[in-house]
Ligand SMILES: Nc1nc2c(ncn2[C@@H]2O[C@H](COP(=O)(O)OP(=O)(O)OP(=O)(O)O)[C@@H](O)[C@H]2O)c(=O)[nH]1
């Protein structure tokens with residue numbers, strides 16, 4: 218492949234791209250070099266898109282140059298099997314959306330998995346383009362007792378090899394310098410590369426790796442021991458299940474004091490506003506709309522942080538990839554592969570990145586099925602909804618040593634989503650997405666201790682995402698609802714909800730939802746909650762605040778109001794609804810984008826609403842039948 222437009226001078230680079238196997242540390246290098254905050258995690262398939270950043274190269278002649286650095290999805294070969302690998306192939310070959318091919322390729326190798334990573338590296342080198350190799354993760358190689366010889370590797374590959382430790386910012390200056398120099402000594406020898414077949418590349422990778430490894434001591438024992446336990450077919454799932462159980466216990470047990478404190482702050486603010494402002498629309502707007510509404514969801518920040526604390530630790534240590542491996546058998550039994558596990562796991566944060574992460578699935582039917590069930594994984598936006606209902610109806614008692622009932626119910630709701638997803642996948646694989654299950658190969662990342670700084674940044678990003686949602690989409694949806702609830706003003710003696718526009722809207726939707734036990738306020742809350750699920754909570758809070766006819770009622774939190782006004786079967790039906798309902802327009806939009814059309818998003822919306830209605834109904838009718 219040749220560049221159609223060679224740069225005028227050797228130092229005038231325009232772009233460089235990071236390429237290599239998944240989990241080699243490309244995004245970690247990219248972040249270190251450009252100051253970006255791309256997601257990195259200890260499992261393959263994290264990056265699924267092309268991302269660009271700016272890298273300042275050292276100036277040789279006083280003219281420093283800034284180049285565009287590209288982070289790409291990990292790839293095993295240019296014979297792209299999955300949509301994310303296709304991105305890498307297209308960017309490298311200059312076929313990506315009319316963009317020029319990058320001027321320099323930076324191959325990122327995992328020093329501790331040299332032989333494996335050299336297979337694709339050779340394919341990249343065969344392009345004969347200006348190339349630099351970052352021999353990354355040399356710290357892990359050392360930990361494993363490997364002593365490497367970068368010069369020998371450089372000799373064998375015919376390009377500069379720079380040892381790096383992306384996460385400790387080691388070797389960055391040398392790497393940048395090598396990128397700056399790359400074009401000047403590319404041309405002569407490189408174009409003469411011959412092309413190997415895959416088996417030849419494998420064989421040669423073995424030879425090159427052997428020559429570059431100076432000494433090797435086997436220190437894999439601890440890791441192997443850990444894997445024998447954690448990946449044991451019987452013990453492994455038990456440990457995984459136990460771990461998740463602890464996570465959900467912690468979400469309630471640890472968060473409660475913080476959530477209570479935040480609730481106190483919101484209550485106190487509301488008191489201050491009521492004192493300071495005269496009765497009227499402005500005061501109502503602030504107390505009913507902003508504080509009762511948006512405040513009611515912000516108090517769940519501690520829960521969200523605790524949940525992500527565990528998720529980030531499991532990701533960083535390398536345990537998540539083991540979990541995927543453990544789940545492979547279960548997934549295979551419903552016609553999916555363990556490949557789907559990571560996208561589904563991401564969907565616990567939010568279905569949108571989850572659906573995007575399906576790009577690493579090569580089989581189109583597998584991928585479609587995964588997209589369609591991703592919304593059934595309990596995203597973090599459901600957490601406030603679940604938490605508020607659980608707090609209102611489930612007593613904070615223990616059902617065994619250290620096992621809180623509230624955490625148990627939360628766990629059960631997550632499990633319900635997973636079981637629902639598996640059943641749906643099974644059905645889809647025999648109907649609309651028919652096809653055989655594809656095999657699953659995933660390399661196990663090494664165990665690593667999570668770095669405190671990465672963890673802190675990850676948690677901060679999560680908290681920020683949540684607060685930004687609260688300040689934007691949740692705020693807007695809640696305020697819009699407050700306006701619809703507040704006008705027209707009620708006559709004396711009439712309830713404000715009955716008089717309002719929102720009341721009229723609720724009356725049209727309510728007949729559909731009444732059979733499954735929903736009251737009018739719940740029906741109403743579902744509409745703005747399409748913008749974001751958390752809005753169900755803010756909407757209920759605002760509705761009850763607007764409708765409260767005296768100050769004392771208004772001062773009560775949403776939890777107290779619903780526990781006083783709803784029956785237990787109604788509350789349980791609401792929980793069941795949220796396990797299934799596609800209460801999120803953005804998810805539907807991203808499904809349209811990823812499936813290139815309206816067919817599947819519509820299918821998804823219809824089947825999820827149908828399930829939500831049926832399961833809310835079943836829950837309600839059974840609960841009423843049991844006399845709850
Ligand atoms: N110890 C150590 N860990 C590293 C190094 N570079 C990256 N990591 C870790 O390796 C894991 C994978 O890094 P990523 O940057 O996400 O890998 P990637 O190549 O972008 O992976 P994909 O996006 O899946 O292709 C993360 O847990 C990083 O923290 C390194 O030099 N040393």
Ligand SMILES: [Mg+2]
Pocket residue numbers: 243244245256257263264289290291
């Ligand atoms: Mg990446």
